[in-house]
Amino acid sequence: MSHTALIPSHRKPRRNASKTALRAGVAGGVLSTIAVAGAAGPAQAAEPVTQTIEMPTITAGLSTTVAASAEATQQVALDLETQAHEEAAATTAAKAAKKAKAEAVRKAEAKKKAEAKAKAEAEAKAEAAERASRSAARTTLSASTGSGSSSSSSSSGSSSSATTSYSSTATGSAASVVAFAQAQVGDAYVSGGTGPNSWDCSGLVQAAFRTVGVDLPRVSQSQSTAGTQVSLSNLQPGDILYWGGAGSAYHVGIYVGGGQFVGAQNSSTGVVQRSLDYDMPTGAVRVL
DSSP: OTTTTTTTTOSSOOOHHHHHHHHHHOOOOOOOOHHHHHHHHHHHHTTTOOOOOOOOOOOOHHHHHHHHHHHHHHHHHHHHHHHHHHHHHHHHHHHHHHHHHHHHHHHHHHHHHHHHHHHHHHHHHHHHHHHHHHHHHHHHHHHTTTSSSSSHHHHHHHHHHSOOOOOOOOOOOHHHHHHHHHHHOOOOOTTTOBHHHHHHHHHHHHHHHHHHOOOOOSSHHHHHSSSSEEGGGOOOOOTTEESSSSTSSSEEEEEETTTEEEEEEETTTTEEEEGGGGGGOOOOOOOO
């Protein structure tokens, strides 16, 4: 036996010949492909471009279509602009109308206040004039009766300062007028009042005569000439008494008989029944 027989061989086994041939063939094919691609590349890059894109030709029909589209677009823009102007004008008009209305309301309120103030001042002046006239009448009456007895003066003063109860002896229509007037004694005085619970002087007289179908004018100036003028010394129940001139009277009342009258005097006294010497009238007219 050889002395090297037990030593294993250090040489690698030989590869299979078929596998080696296959691998060689694959590598050769890859290299061939790369070589062909490299040769063909430069030739293709250097080839000039010969293909072009043809643009559409602008014909008459296409031009008309484009023009129509542009015109439609312009019309829409004009319509939008017109609408914007109209809306702006409407807004401005609305603001102006609102401002004008507010101004009109302010002026109306100012006018109303001014009229109310003027009316109040006129009423105050009329009442002051009425009081002054009555005061003058009382002064004149006092002077004319000053020479009489003290008992007579005392009696006169008592009758002029207090309401005296008196049952009228009037008959017919005059009785109805007197009864109505006396029934309102104690009601309030209100300028322009025509009842049923507040009166001014001419409103009370007008309402009293309306109960018997006589329609008198509304104001004292006209009522002072509504009938036949009669003397204060010849008075009858139902006669209309007035203070001031005939046709320019500032106060009226109704004679109820017994030297007494009923009248809506002023806001302090209201409707009262008083003696003639409390406030001597200027004249009288007879309607019934």
